[in-house]
Amino acid sequence: MARAETTARPEPQSLIAGALPSRSQGVKNPNRLTDGLYSNEGDEWLTDVTSRFLSARSFVEYDLGSARTIRCALTQADNNDVYILSGSQDGEKWQPLWRVGAEPNPGMRLRNQKLEASARYVRLSATGGDALYSVGEIALYSECPSIWPPELVRTRGVAVADTVVTKVVFFAIFAAFFLLVHRRKAARIHYLLILPALAAGWMLAVELAHLYPFVDQEPSLRALLAVLVGLLALKEAFFKEEAAPHRKVVLGTLVFCAVAAFATYWHFGTLQFFDDAKGRNTLVNTAAMRDDFPTAKYFRELRFDGLNVAALAAYADNTPGFTTDRLASVRVRDLGNNQMRLGSELNDEMLKVRARFTSERWQEFKRDMKYFSDTMGEADYLASLQDHGGDATLAWLVPAHLLLGHLHASEATLTATALIDPLLILLLFFVIARTFGLRVMLYLAVLWGTSDFSVFGTNLLGATLRQDWLVALGLGVCALKSGRSLWGGALLAYAALVRVFPSEAALFLAVPIVWFAVDQWREHRRLPRLADVRAAQRPAVRALGGAVVCVAGALLLCLALFGAKDTWGAWHQKTEIHESGPSANNVGMRNVVSFSGEYSAAGLSRKNVLDLWPEWERLQRATFSARQPLYYLAFLLAAALALIACRGRRLEQVCLIGLLLVPFYSCPPNIYLHFVFLLPLIVAVAGAEAERERNFAAAVVLLALLAVCQAFTAAEQWNDLRYTDQSILLLIAFGMILIHLARQSWRAAPLWKKKEPESEAEG
Numbered sequence: 001m002a003r004a005e006t007t008a009r010p011e012p013q014s015l016i017a018g019a020l021p022s023r024s025q026g027v028k029n030p031n032r033l034t035d036g037l038y039s040n041e042g043d044e045w046l047t048d049v050t051s052r053f054l055s056a057r058s059f060v061e062y063d064l065g066s067a068r069t070i071r072c073a074l075t076q077a078d079n080n081d082v083y084i085l086s087g088s089q090d091g092e093k094w095q096p097l098w099r100v101g102a103e104p105n106p107g108m109r110l111r112n113q114k115l116e117a118s119a120r121y122v123r124l125s126a127t128g129g130d131a132l133y134s135v136g137e138i139a140l141y142s143e144c145p146s147i148w149p150p151e152l153v154r155t156r157g158v159a160v161a162d163t164v165v166t167k168v169v170f171f172a173i174f175a176a177f178f179l180l181v182h183r184r185k186a187a188r189i190h191y192l193l194i195l196p197a198l199a200a201g202w203m204l205a206v207e208l209a210h211l212y213p214f215v216d217q218e219p220s221l222r223a224l225l226a227v228l229v230g231l232l233a234l235k236e237a238f239f240k241e242e243a244a245p246h247r248k249v250v251l252g253t254l255v256f257c258a259v260a261a262f263a264t265y266w267h268f269g270t271l272q273f274f275d276d277a278k279g280r281n282t283l284v285n286t287a288a289m290r291d292d293f294p295t296a297k298y299f300r301e302l303r304f305d306g307l308n309v310a311a312l313a314a315y316a317d318n319t320p321g322f323t324t325d326r327l328a329s330v331r332v333r334d335l336g337n338n339q340m341r342l343g344s345e346l347n348d349e350m351l352k353v354r355a356r357f358t359s360e361r362w363q364e365f366k367r368d369m370k371y372f373s374d375t376m377g378e379a380d381y382l383a384s385l386q387d388h389g390g391d392a393t394l395a396w397l398v399p400a401h402l403l404l405g406h407l408h409a410s411e412a413t414l415t416a417t418a419l420i421d422p423l424l425i426l427l428l429f430f431v432i433a434r435t436f437g438l439r440v441m442l443y444l445a446v447l448w449g450t451s452d453f454s455v456f457g458t459n460l461l462g463a464t465l466r467q468d469w470l471v472a473l474g475l476g477v478c479a480l481k482s483g484r485s486l487w488g489g490a491l492l493a494y495a496a497l498v499r500v501f502p503s504e505a506a507l508f509l510a511v512p513i514v515w516f517a518v519d520q521w522r523e524h525r526r527l528p529r530l531a532d533v534r535a536a537q538r539p540a541v542r543a544l545g546g547a548v549v550c551v552a553g554a555l556l557l558c559l560a561l562f563g564a565k566d567t568w569g570a571w572h573q574k575t576e577i578h579e580s581g582p583s584a585n586n587v588g589m590r591n592v593v594s595f596s597g598e599y600s601a602a603g604l605s606r607k608n609v610l611d612l613w614p615e616w617e618r619l620q621r622a623t624f625s626a627r628q629p630l631y632y633l634a635f636l637l638a639a640a641l642a643l644i645a646c647r648g649r650r651l652e653q654v655c656l657i658g659l660l661l662v663p664f665y666s667c668p669p670n671i672y673l674h675f676v677f678l679l680p681l682i683v684a685v686a687g688a689e690a691e692r693e694r695n696f697a698a699a700v701v702l703l704a705l706l707a708v709c710q711a712f713t714a715a716e717q718w719n720d721l722r723y724t725d726q727s728i729l730l731l732i733a734f735g736m737i738l739i740h741l742a743r744q745s746w747r748a749a750p751l752w753k754k755k756e757p758e759s760e761a762e763g
Helices: 030-034 160-181 188-211 218-238 247-265 286-297 307-318 324-328 347-355 359-376 378-386 394-404 411-418 420-436 438-450 468-481 485-499 503-524 530-536 538-562 568-580 589-594 601-606 612-626 628-645 651-659 670-683 689-713 719-748
Strands: 023-025 037-039 051-053 059-078 082-088 095-100 108-127 133-141 153-155 273-275 280-282 331-334 339-342
Touching: 030 051, 030 059, 030 133, 037 133, 059 082, 059 095, 082 133, 095 108, 108 133, 160 188, 160 218, 218 247, 218 438, 218 689, 247 438, 273 286, 286 307, 286 359, 286 378, 286 394, 286 411, 307 331, 307 347, 307 359, 307 378, 331 378, 359 378, 394 468, 394 485, 394 538, 411 420, 420 438, 420 468, 438 670, 438 689, 468 485, 468 651, 468 670, 485 503, 485 538, 485 651, 503 530, 503 538, 503 651, 530 538, 538 651, 589 612, 589 628, 589 719, 601 612, 601 719, 612 628, 628 651, 628 719, 651 670, 670 689, 670 719, 689 719
Parallel strands: 037 153
Antiparallel strands: 023 059, 051 133, 059 108, 059 133, 082 095, 082 108, 273 280, 331 339
């Protein structure tokens, strides 16, 4: 009996395997899309295996030769973007076949979909996300492989960022070599040593221009600038006189580094935010302004609990066909208790919030919110309802309400208001130069631009009045330095009222008075009279008076604009709720105390936890509760060092020492730790000029080193791990500064002095 022969059925191949696009626009290396090579899951988005889509207008099209059935599709693309696969029979009229959604895990991620479609032409385009689009592969099948998704050929590509880093390293080596060997009194021919640095810098600039636009190449650039400015500070302050650099070289290097640092902070002018309605990028940070604009304009109706619910109600009114079933799938953060709820559970709350509006105001609110929902797209808009929104202080709401209260949400309006913050920053550095000198200002400008604390996905450019507190803080320090104590205290108080956590700067204005009282008690065994305090501590008294006047004025303005009901008390309650919960981009001691590798987002992801971030928040709270004594011990130690460090200091230095306690007692989002660039102003102690220079240089070097270390943390794609690493670095740096300042002050003005032996009475 003959055996029946069987033939293995070959697996179907992709309809576009090895094919080149019939048409493409704004796509680099489109041949990689169908070469059969896939990146490893989680790899970098831009490598020699991936193809970059330069904008939301970019696309590739493939001609299948004839109308073909498409039953399966897969693509590997960057995780946080959305891609659209469309089909057409004639190449003119296109129908969407598959919306390739974003993925929660970082890096390149495979997506697959089973379809029932027919098309002769197919097109892949990008939309949404962070506008940094990258696709590794696309495959289409008329018959699905027996194993779906099929076995894939994986490879690890060389990241384009590595090429940039290599050129950054070469430029850093040559530039650092020139800075180190350069001497003011050397022969002019030695300036030829700068030529290799100029050549390496030119090659780096060409590479960056080729990559533009980008927002993720800056970490290595920030590290480069921090290294150069750190070396320059070291050479200026610690090298011998014969090795001192020429003043023109110093200023030239500082100007170059400062301008480059500003450019890296603002992503070299890259428009960072995607407008879904217009299909292009804009300046407007809609994710931030979706919270800030309605809160400022409609605070009388929204208060501190109504933003997310009202935003959902407006979307339901603005969107025909938004059924109860769709409402049930929306998750919303209840701003009254910070808990997540389903939209279907909020019907009563939506009616109550709508009742706070007049009919005309509700129509205006809906029109404003439609701008945000159209610009963000449905998915991002509804996802934003999970944010901890509407938590601005009343002091911030006063100027924001006066500015935005009579405007309509639009790209033109929010672009114009977004330019206020850069102008304020430029004003701050102008005042710093007038107060402390051009050279000091340039050093601080480099530290401002190279600190990664300013970044969480993007920078703050495109939002309105997000850095007013930082400007007020810096201007307050300048006012105190210039002897304008009243204005200094008022500005520090304003910064504290706007963002709360800088309150230590204003509160520490009282520390010199406390030390004066302690010294009076030790010497005379009595507390000083009020007249003695006014005479001996006039700057501190005037600064505190300015702070009191500012606080009182802010209270009155808030009452006049918003009334007394549901204002300061409600804000305090909301702040307590907000502070009780962890956030992935917090930076501070609480972050470190709460950390557990097993309970990190990466650890939970490996365990395939379904509700990852809610579970992460729960475990963070539990871990912190178990280790809480460590948190209080660290704060008490830091507070003791800070109080000792204030002895014998000028008032502007004292308020900055207070800021060193921020990460020990609070755990603000990383963007609020951006004040670190002001810290070198602390160490300009009274004494010889050389001593001041060495202390200033040491602070610059330490903070430059912090910026360099931050560049390495930028490679961590899980935010909670990244900002835990940055918390550790920050606490080490702040601890070193506190210990140094406390030792310095203790030696200059010890609290306990050895008692002098009494002289013998004359006979």
